Amino acid sequence: MIPRYVRPEMARLLSDQYRYEMWTRVEVLASEAQVRLGHVPAGALEDIRRAPVPDAARVAEFEEEREHEILAFLAAFCEPIPPESARWVHWGMTSYDLVDTALGHILATATDVLLDAARRLRRVLADRAVEHWHTVCIGRTHGVHAEPTTFGHKLAGFAFAVDRGVERLRRARAEVAVGTISGSVGTYALIDPLVEEHVCAALGLGVEQAPSQVVGRDRHATLVQSIATLGACVEQIALEVRLLQRTEVGEVEEPRSAAYQGSSAMPHKRNPTRSERLCGLARLLRGHVVSVLEDVALWHERDLSHSPVERTALPDCLAVAHYQVTAAAELIAGLEVFGDRMRSAIDATRGLVYSSAVLADLQERGVERELAYRSVQAAADRTRADGIDFRSALVSSRVGAGAGAGNGAMRPERFLVHHDVILERLESLRERED
Known part of the structure; x- marks a missing residue:
């Protein structure tokens, strides 16, 4: 984990010291079960319970020897x-009875922290979507002006994407929240399955149904893929914010402190560094997916090839995703939105963005589609070439003055007649408690 991209609450859960806390807890719980089964003296359990969690530095000293x-x-x-x-x-x-059972609890707990952050991002997006539901802006396809929409509609799409990410994470959490205390090669040869049941129940874990000494690594792969997909959704949000902050667009601006400095050489610069950082973090998350998938296939009952990958990929993914999602919520919550600039972008093409409504109106009036399309296209070309407004170009076109120029086709509201359908869905999302 890189300290720069780790929030304190996640750093504690993913630390060596917390892992040793969980190992200690597993050993104590296992001893409790063994006492109940009559395999371990009750007096020994009291001594085991009193033992403190080993210090990470002391464990490191012993590891140098062993x-x-x-x-x-x-x-x-x-x-x-x-x-x-x-x-x-x-x-x-055996060793991985301890390691994998503790790991299941750590992954589930850390995923809960990430889920809380993702739900907050979902809520911030939904709230700001409602706030800007009627803030009209231009929709762009291929980076080119298409038709009017609203900024609230954009944010609603992001809110639902994060909501899907939350659901994927919830399912992945259930998959990793398992443990196994089944002994070497998973046969329970020297340990009663009741020990496993006691330990896993106390830790809120399920039990690996057919253990091979270790928990199936496909579970971890599912979690990392879910995390990377959520990261890609955050990247989509951040990329839109970056694009809308370009100087020639200037429709939004990310929050900045009063002391903000954008460039060491150019004092005027106000760079989209927050959103750029979120995009970069998504790349890190995707990068771990392949290596974790490589961990699924182990030799026979187990080998150790997965260990270095997991020590790096699992904490990195959870820490980076939590940082990214939390930072995204802060970005959207403080985002400044310039509605006037958005409206002026609609007007910048002198009416071209209304071409689809004009085309539809001509077809409703009985004009054959190919003629209507070619006529509207020719008027659009003339608007671009001569700098005249689209309405005037239509009047002098083959289809004449009736080409939608005066019947309401050329206004943003024409494109938002069913907009409230999406708003109702968004309101349902805001009311959800999960």
């Missing part, structure tokens, strides 16, 4: 426990 993090952790954990009780720690378990 070259095995789990054995290093167990040595540090058992250090203050009386030997007659310490011998019962980790009884019947």
